[in-house]
Amino acid sequence: MAGGGNAIRGSRVGAGPMGEAERGDAAPRQAVTYYCSHEHRSMVAFSIEAVVPESWDCPKCGLPASMDSENPPPAPKIEPYKTHLAYVKERRSDAEAAGILDEAVALLRSRRKSGDVVF
Numbered sequence: 688m689a690g691g692g693n694a695i696r697g698s699r700v701g702a703g704p705m706g707e708a709e710r711g712d713a714a715p716r717q718a719v720t721y722y723c724s725h726e727h728r729s730m731v732a733f734s735i736e737a738v739v740p741e742s743w744d745c746p747k748c749g750l751p752a753s754m755d756s757e758n759p760p761p762a763p764k765i766e767p768y769k770t771h772l773a774y775v776k777e778r779r780s781d782a783e784a785a786g787i788l789d790e791a792v793a794l795l796r797s798r799r800k801s802g803d804v805v806f
């Protein structure tokens with residue numbers, strides 16, 4: 688860290704008035720895109736010497752964001768609206784509930800039938 692700062696400061700000292708200082712500022716960077724669970728995309732520029740963190744707080748909503756767009760880190764707080772995953776889970780549980788209901792109805796009917804026979 689301190690070494691990098693010194694290097695930049697050194698290049699600035701040697702920079703002339705022809706925009707060379709600006710070139711020095713823009714040169715050694717890497718842009719990393721982070722995705723949060725709100726589907727915000729945040730481009731963060733790091734020095735090439737910097738260790739890029741695996742997660743970054745989304746500057747738009749403050750949620751943790753990761754570099755994996757398909758698998759953003761889950762929100763630590765309760766979501767004000769449903770995420771895609773919540774919808775998928777809800778659909779799945781609906782299907783399961785429907786299946787359970789079908790079974791229950793079938794069981795009820797078979798009991799009723801057998802009851803008719805026995806009594």
Ligand SMILES: [Zn+2]
Binds near residue numbers: 723724746747748749
């Ligand atoms: Zn966000």
